[in-house]
Amino acid sequence: MKRLAVVGTGAALxxxxxxxxxxxxxxxxxxxxxxxxxxxxxxxARTRRAFVEVFAGGSEAQLEDLAFARxxxxxxxxxxxxxxxxAKCDGRGTYLVRSNKVRTSVLFTAPxxxxxxxxxxxxxxxxxxxxxxxxxxxTAPRRETAECAAFGDLAAEPRHWFTAFAxxxxxxxxxxxxxxxxxxxxxxxxxxxxxxxxxILSDGTEEPGARLLDLSDCLTSAIHPRQVRVFPIDADxxxxxxxxxxxxxREAGFSGFTHIELSLPLRRALLxxxxxxxxFGQCFAQ
Amino acid sequence: xxxxxxxxxxxxxxxALLAVLAVAGWLYVPTLARLVSPEGRETxxxxxxxxxxxxxxxxxxxxxxxxFSQPVPSVRILSAPLIELSSWEREARWTYGxxxxxRDGSGSVLASHEVYSSGSHPQKxxxxxxxxxxxxxxxxxxxxxxxxxxxxxxxxxSLEIAPLPxxxxxxxIDVRAxxxxxxxxxxxxxxxxxxxxxxEQRDLARANAFPEEFIGDxxxxxxxxxxxxxxxxxxxxGEDYEVGVMYQSALDEAP
Numbered sequence: 001m002k003r004l005a006v007v008g009t010g011a012a013l014x015x016x017x018x019x020x021x022x023x024x025x026x027x028x029x030x031x032x033x034x035x036x037x038x039x040x041x042x043x044x045a046r047t048r049r050a051f052v053e054v055f056a057g058g059s060e061a062q063l064e065d066l067a068f069a070r071x072x073x074x075x076x077x078x079x080x081x082x083x084x085x086x087a088k089c090d091g092r093g094t095y096l097v098r099s100n101k102v103r104t105s106v107l108f109t110a111p112x113x114x115x116x117x118x119x120x121x122x123x124x125x126x127x128x129x130x131x132x133x134x135x136x137x138x139t140a141p142r143r144e145t146a147e148c149a150a151f152g153d154l155a156a157e158p159r160h161w162f163t164a165f166a167x168x169x170x171x172x173x174x175x176x177x178x179x180x181x182x183x184x185x186x187x188x189x190x191x192x193x194x195x196x197x198x199x200i201l202s203d204g205t206e207e208p209g210a211r212l213l214d215l216s217d218c219l220t221s222a223i224h225p226r227q228v229r230v231f232p233i234d235a236d237x238x239x240x241x242x243x244x245x246x247x248x249x250r251e252a253g254f255s256g257f258t259h260i261e262l263s264l265p266l267r268r269a270l271l272x273x274x275x276x277x278x279x280f281g282q283c284f285a286q
Numbered sequence: 287x288x289x290x291x292x293x294x295x296x297x298x299x300x301x302a303l304l305a306v307l308a309v310a311g312w313l314y315v316p317t318l319a320r321l322v323s324p325e326g327r328e329t330x331x332x333x334x335x336x337x338x339x340x341x342x343x344x345x346x347x348x349x350x351x352x353x354f355s356q357p358v359p360s361v362r363i364l365s366a367p368l369i370e371l372s373s374w375e376r377e378a379r380w381t382y383g384x385x386x387x388x389r390d391g392s393g394s395v396l397a398s399h400e401v402y403s404s405g406s407h408p409q410k411x412x413x414x415x416x417x418x419x420x421x422x423x424x425x426x427x428x429x430x431x432x433x434x435x436x437x438x439x440x441x442x443x444s445l446e447i448a449p450l451p452x453x454x455x456x457x458x459i460d461v462r463a464x465x466x467x468x469x470x471x472x473x474x475x476x477x478x479x480x481x482x483x484x485x486e487q488r489d490l491a492r493a494n495a496f497p498e499e500f501i502g503d504x505x506x507x508x509x510x511x512x513x514x515x516x517x518x519x520x521x522x523x524g525e526d527y528e529v530g531v532m533y534q535s536a537l538d539e540a541p
Binding site (some may be wrong): 011190191192207213217221224 | 334335336337340422437481482483486487518523524529531
């Protein structure tokens with residue numbers, strides 16, 4: 001039995017490693033970040049307009065003017081990837097836009113990849129398999145590290161390229177969903193109810209809307225017996241009330257912001273279990 | 287046209303009654319209507335959702351099976367019937383039943399019990415309850431739940447629950463099963479109690495005559511030993527069993 005558990009764990013880790021290698025090109029090392037820049041108000045507005053143009057299938061010229069370079073992903077089909085021009089990383093983020101064959105009108109984003117372990121890989125995988133419209137993640141670490149002095153929290157930056165990207169998507173896809181994947185530590189939670197949770201869902205408000213409840217009902221079946229909690233109905237923490245993108249999107253009249261906190265065991269399971277991830281991903285297609 | 291004083295008073299009284307009815311209708315009926323119609327159950331903002339809980343739907347074709355973490359001497363089952371709308375408006379109480387089959391570790395049947403319970407319309411009780419339970423997107427409401435605790439001389443390893451014929455209007459029965467957490471010693475039980483947050487400890491001890499900070503360690507251990515914890519069915523959700531999310535909304539709010 002013990003041998004079986006060791007083999008099982010080894011196989012899961014191997015799967016994780018294979019998956020991570022597949023998407024390695026999408027994730028520049030975070031310790032290469034040399035600065036964490038913020039755009040001016042004018043640049044923020046131009047970035048938003050430029051991404052609106054791209055989501056609408058128009059020209060990329062405006063993005064190039066804003067020092068974003070396009071590359072076509074080798075591992076992701078029909079995907080245009082936008083990153084900052086030049087070798088130096090200024091923490092602008094990585095942005096993926098599906099050029100055609102969008103099956104799911106969803107953005108999968110991970111503002112804290114690296115810090116919230118595996119969320120970047122999970123966003124890429126969900127984007128890939130769900131045929132999502134776009135994806136985005138950070139290119140600078142969330143917190144200061146020994147290797148890297150440049151850091152910043154995208155989810156706390158109202159004026160950032162990451163926020164502009166979300167607003168542009170909301171503008172071109174008003175009925176879509178923008179998913180922010182996060183990771184939470186069960187041990188740090190204050191109640192037994194949250195310590196046993198695998199998912200904490202929020203739309204960034206005190207009154208969860210119909211779309212969030214739809215998602216929670218679907219996820220409850222999809223990942224059962226793992227526990228799904230909804231803020232503030234059965235979770236009193238991690239409600240994302242101050243999330244910069246959530247606030248900006250609500251002010252823009254968009255109701256599809258979805259903040260998902262995932263426990264580490266579930267993140268691992270989602271990356272190593274294809275069936276579980278498929279059931280999880282299908283909930284976002286509804 | 288001239289009006290007598292009594293006629294004027296009558297008109298004023300009728301007018302006041304109509305006004306009261308209009309206000310009551312404005313406050314109560316839209317909230318209920320929104321809850322009753324599937325579209326109405328789509329946002330929690332329209333009626334404040336107080337809680338959500340997982341339940342398992344009983345299937346006449348295949349019993350729902352639960353396995354305990356280790357053999358237990360007793361089991362607790364919470365059940366509640368889902369009532370169709372016309373019956374919900376017409377009736378106040380519904381009787382429903384389910385069969386519980388207890389098995390030991392080898393799979394042999396220890397006992398089979400037919401449990402008949404009743405669920406009530408929460409607003410038609412002598413002391414009405416200010417909430418409604420429902421499933422989003424489903425017609426009908428959930429009546430008040432009932433509890434059955436079944437003891438067994440031989441320890442139970444698993445149980446199966448299947449529905450029995452019920453009153454008209456009962457469209458489904460949903461259940462939850464619980465086991466008592468096994469502890470090796472009273473020290474373990476006390477540790478389990480202390481691992482809870484302060485709020486949870488106070489909540490668990492609220493049935494006690496004294497507040498949590500004034501009860502002894504023996505009593506704290508007893509609280510942990512007597513806690514029931516939910517268990518999930520065996521199999522794959524959607525294939526071997528159907529899991530649902532039951533919502534509870536407060537009815538005391540204006541829309």
